[in-house]
Amino acid sequence: xxxxxxxxxxxxKRTGEKVFLExxxxxxxxxxxxxxxxxxxxxxxIYFSYDVKMKEKGDIPEGYSVSREKKERFSLILESASTxxxxxxxxxxxxxxxxxxxxxxxxxxGTRLTVV
Amino acid sequence: DQQVKQNSPSLSVQEGRISILNCDYTNSMFDYFLWYKxxxxxxPTFLISISSIKDKNEDGRFTVFLNKSAKHLSxxxxxxxxxxxxxxxxxxxxxxxxxxxxxxxxxxxxxx
Numbered sequence: 001x002x003x004x005x006x007x008x009x010x011x012x013k014r015t016g017e018k019v020f021l022e023x024x025x026x027x028x029x030x031x032x033x034x035x036x037x038x039x040x041x042x043x044x045x046i047y048f049s050y051d052v053k054m055k056e057k058g059d060i061p062e063g064y065s066v067s068r069e070k071k072e073r074f075s076l077i078l079e080s081a082s083t084x085x086x087x088x089x090x091x092x093x094x095x096x097x098x099x100x101x102x103x104x105x106x107x108x109x110g111t112r113l114t115v116v
Numbered sequence: 117d118q119q120v121k122q123n124s125p126s127l128s129v130q131e132g133r134i135s136i137l138n139c140d141y142t143n144s145m146f147d148y149f150l151w152y153k154x155x156x157x158x159x160p161t162f163l164i165s166i167s168s169i170k171d172k173n174e175d176g177r178f179t180v181f182l183n184k185s186a187k188h189l190s191x192x193x194x195x196x197x198x199x200x201x202x203x204x205x206x207x208x209x210x211x212x213x214x215x216x217x218x219x220x221x222x223x224x225x226x227x228x
Contacts, residue, residue, distance in 0.1 A: 004159070009157070031214050035218075040125065040220060041220060042122075042205060042218050042219055042220035042221050043160070043205065043218040043221075044218075050214075090159055090160070092159075094214050095214070096214060104150045104152070104162055104165070104207060104209070104216055105160075105216065107159030107160050107161070108159050109157070109158050109159050110157065110158065110159050112157070
């Protein structure tokens with residue numbers, strides 16, 4: 001069964017801490033994405049990567065960075081966690097090429113991060 | 117600027133009745149429209165899609181309708197079941213790309 005695995009389901013961190021969220025996929029997908037989900041705001045794109053060592057800013061990149069050293073792994077980094085970064089974080093992956101049998105992204109189960 | 121709007125944040129429906137979830141968009145450059153379903157503490161999962169060249173796609177209890185002139189799509193669930201209770205996101209795709217835009221979601225509650 002194909003999977004996108006996020007390393008933690010729940011995390012509690014203190015304000016100012018550096019936080020790493022890890023995501024691994026086993027589908028040989030080129031593209032990987034980080035979203036956050038907040039009530040009333042839906043899913044908002046933070047960063048995405050279309051190749052190893054490549055990254056692009058999404059709609060809300062401020063306060064975040066990413067790392068993609070291997071094709072299967074995409075890490076989200078909160079440089080100095082703040083309370084407004086308390087959220088559900090979702091990792092996703094997809095093929096790069098245009099496909100007509102389109103199933104979009106495969107998502108991980110999410111990480112619920114609380115910053116206190 | 118919200119390109120994809122789901123104007124109903126929540127919806128309650130009696131078991132066995134029809135659920136209709138709506139989605140409006142502003143960009144004419146979308147070529148595929150997907151619906152995702154999300155349970156609490158889980159990632160979204162793909163439900164059904166429709167190409168921009170069609171106006172209807174059906175898969176079991178789920179039917180998606182697309183009205184391109186009105187830039188509107190809807191998801192119909194018939195009959196609704198308690199297990200359908202979840203948040204539903206519409207997600208159009210920019211033409212020829214891998215980039216999707218997600219709506220704000222509608223929380224559906226199916227009452228037994």
